[in-house]
Amino acid sequence: MLDLSEDERVLLKERFDAISGGFSALDAYDTDGVEPLVSVLDLQNVLREDVSVKFMSREELMANAPESHDGYFQVPAAID
Numbered sequence: 001m002l003d004l005s006e007d008e009r010v011l012l013k014e015r016f017d018a019i020s021g022g023f024s025a026l027d028a029y030d031t032d033g034v035e036p037l038v039s040v041l042d043l044q045n046v047l048r049e050d051v052s053v054k055f056m057s058r059e060e061l062m063a064n065a066p067e068s069h070d071g072y073f074q075v076p077a078a079i080d
Helices: 006-028 057-060
Strands: none
Touching: none
């Protein structure tokens, strides 16, 4: 369905054949009994626990705003 010239078709076919050949080389290896890996690193979840912490009050935050309206930052309109 792609509109390609004959030269582009030949080039893409050569590239796809090279990629396919690379994957075919993997067939030479015996992988029976090998567990699939998600990562090569033996790590567990290293992320911290997601805990909500309120570090400033709304009033403290709004004190730094150049303009505010009803407790929200007021900014110039981006779309007319």
